[in-house]
Amino acid sequence: MPASARSEIMLLECGLILYFAGAKQSRTRIARIERYMRKILDGKGFHDR
Numbered sequence: 669m670p671a672s673a674r675s676e677i678m679l680l681e682c683g684l685i686l687y688f689a690g691a692k693q694s695r696t697r698i699a700r701i702e703r704y705m706r707k708i709l710d711g712k713g714f715h716d717r
Contacts (some may be wrong), residue, residue: 684704684708687700688700688701
């Protein structure tokens, strides 16, 4: 895997973690994770459709 792809994956992971952790209520964190789980498993970015 090229270094640029690894850095993109790391940035994606950091962005998602910050987005998930930014919710104050655990229900919101769980809902966000469930909402983005399919994209995460498919390797898509945060704003990809």
